[in-house]
Every structure is written in structure tokens, then in C-alpha cells.
Amino acid sequence: MDLSVVIPLYNEQESLPELHEWITRVVTEMGITYEIIFIDDGSTDRSWETIEQLHAEDPHVRAIRFARNYGKSPGLQTGFERAAGAVVITMDADLQDSPDEIPELYRMIREEDYDVVSGWKKKRYDPLSKTGPTKLFNATVRFFSGIPLHDFNCGLKSYKNEVVKHIEVYNDMHRYLPYMAKMAGYGKIGELVVHHQPRKYGKTKFGMDRFVNGYLDLLVLWFMGTFGRKPMHFFGLWGSVMFFLGLIALLCVLGSKLYSLYHGIPARLVTDLPAFYLCLLAIVLGVLLFLTGFLGELIARQSPGRNNYALRDEI
Numbered sequence: 001m002d003l004s005v006v007i008p009l010y011n012e013q014e015s016l017p018e019l020h021e022w023i024t025r026v027v028t029e030m031g032i033t034y035e036i037i038f039i040d041d042g043s044t045d046r047s048w049e050t051i052e053q054l055h056a057e058d059p060h061v062r063a064i065r066f067a068r069n070y071g072k073s074p075g076l077q078t079g080f081e082r083a084a085g086a087v088v089i090t091m092d093a094d095l096q097d098s099p100d101e102i103p104e105l106y107r108m109i110r111e112e113d114y115d116v117v118s119g120w121k122k123k124r125y126d127p128l129s130k131t132g133p134t135k136l137f138n139a140t141v142r143f144f145s146g147i148p149l150h151d152f153n154c155g156l157k158s159y160k161n162e163v164v165k166h167i168e169v170y171n172d173m174h175r176y177l178p179y180m181a182k183m184a185g186y187g188k189i190g191e192l193v194v195h196h197q198p199r200k201y202g203k204t205k206f207g208m209d210r211f212v213n214g215y216l217d218l219l220v221l222w223f224m225g226t227f228g229r230k231p232m233h234f235f236g237l238w239g240s241v242m243f244f245l246g247l248i249a250l251l252c253v254l255g256s257k258l259y260s261l262y263h264g265i266p267a268r269l270v271t272d273l274p275a276f277y278l279c280l281l282a283i284v285l286g287v288l289l290f291l292t293g294f295l296g297e298l299i300a301r302q303s304p305g306r307n308n309y310a311l312r313d314e315i
Helices: 014-030 047-057 072-082 101-111 128-145 161-165 173-183 209-227 233-262 274-302
Strands: 003-009 033-038 060-066 086-092 116-118 157-160 189-193
Touching: 003 014, 003 072, 003 101, 014 033, 014 047, 014 072, 014 101, 033 072, 047 060, 047 101, 060 072, 086 101, 086 161, 101 116, 101 157, 101 189, 116 173, 128 173, 128 209, 157 161, 157 173, 173 189, 173 209, 209 233, 233 274
Parallel strands: 003 033, 003 086, 033 060, 116 189
Antiparallel strands: 086 157, 116 157
16 A cells, blocks of 8 residues: 555535545546545534445545544544555645645655655634744744744644554644654654645634643653653652752751851741741752652553664664
């Protein structure tokens, strides 16, 4: 199989026949073997009935239907698990992603040997309320990931099959697929300017809460990628720093009190000083952080996947 096109969807019955016809025309002209995998994320309209009809008419169409709405990331993960193509291309079902981009996305993987190629919707037809936060979001992800992409959240991407088999997409982590690929050892990541079309049917399924959740997921991904296998390096370091800073400050407070008593200088009770309690707080927090790192290390060492590593070659 040359190509798998993975399409997660939720309530997109109007766009599915047109999308299927468009993909079929483009891929047929390429002269390659292919499959189209629709993942119905618990749609409440007639999306599944439409997909069943497409499947009956076209053997290239495969489909999975969730019992309820889980989100885009579980849909992509399920599609990735079943994708048989050497190249896997993802796109949204709302016709805002153009299937005309498929040949170039496919070529960049096969001929230029990219691991991942991410679409960049340079000219967008979204309102300013969406494009503004999107630019800030992308700038933040570039900073944390070190990947110079302009549009991390573009649904139109292509991957080597081995890449999608070595990453796990969960929660709302679909926004960070290039970052996850890099963490898995697939660092040749390219970008392609793609055409962004206005939505033709229905309305967007994403609200503003995705930006808040996106930043939280980014922090989780960064922490797991950096300290997931060695939590003591984070918690132990900062716990030790806080403990010793608090201890040194406490000794200074007590030393100042003893000095005053020795020289007969009037001084406030140590327990009346705010600095005394700040020192104790720093010591306690330091101990708690260190213990958190210690417990995290114990859990990591007991994890069944602690020594599972993605292998790219073996001879």
C-alpha cells in the first residue's frame, strides 16, 4: 500500500461525498495504491450512513465508528494503528484542507525522505479572534519544541508509516504531532504552504478552550519528554535548591538573633519574624519536592515500558 489518508470527523455528512470524490480523483491521477480511512467520532447526524454508502461504492474506503465523541486525538490514534500505507496523510473532513495538496505531501516523504511534513495555512480565512491566539500558540510551541514550523495545528500533514506507529496520540496531543515525532527520534520535519479554504458546510467543532488546554498539554509533553524517565532530575534538583536556600536563610535568621542576644541588643522574637516562616516554608517545600521526585523515580523504575525504545534500523 502506497498511501493511507486518515480523516477524523464529527458531524460532517454534507462534506463527505465531495471530499471522497475529490481525494479519489487526485490519488487516481497519481497512479498509486491507496486507502481512505474515515474515523467517525460519535457523530449525531447521518455521517456514518454516508460513510457506509461510500464504502459500498468504493472498496478503497475503510471506516471506524466510535460509540461516543472522544475527540480528534483518539480518532487519529485509531486511524494510525490501522493505516497500511507507506505514507500516511491526515486531513480534516470539513473541506478546508485541499486534497490537491496530497501529491506534494506524498512526494516530500517518498523522494525527499522527510519523516513528517506539516501544512502551513499561510493565508487563512478564519476570524481574527482565532488567528490571533493561533499565532501566539504557534510561537510558544516553536520555543518549547525547537521546531521552526509556522502552523503546528494544521490538520493537513504527511508522515512515514513508521513514524505514526512509534507515537501515541492521546488527550488533545494531536496539536503536537511534529513535536512528538521529534521526541521519538524522527527529526527531519518539513513544511509545505497549503491552501486554506473557507468552511463550506456546518460550523467549527472547536471552541476557545482548546487554547487553554493546548498550553497545558504542551507543558505536559515538554515535561514528559525532558524528565519523563528521570523525574528526580527535576524534582530532586529544585527540591534540593529550595531546601538549602531555606536552611541557609534560617541559619542567618537564628545567627542574627544569637548575635543580638550575645551583645545585649534588643531584638524581636524569631517567631515574630515573617522571614522565619518563609524559611520554614522553603524547607518543607524542598523536602516535598524531593520526595515527589523520589516517588516518581520509583514509579518510573517499575513501569513496564521503562526500557522500550523506538528502533529505526537493525542489522
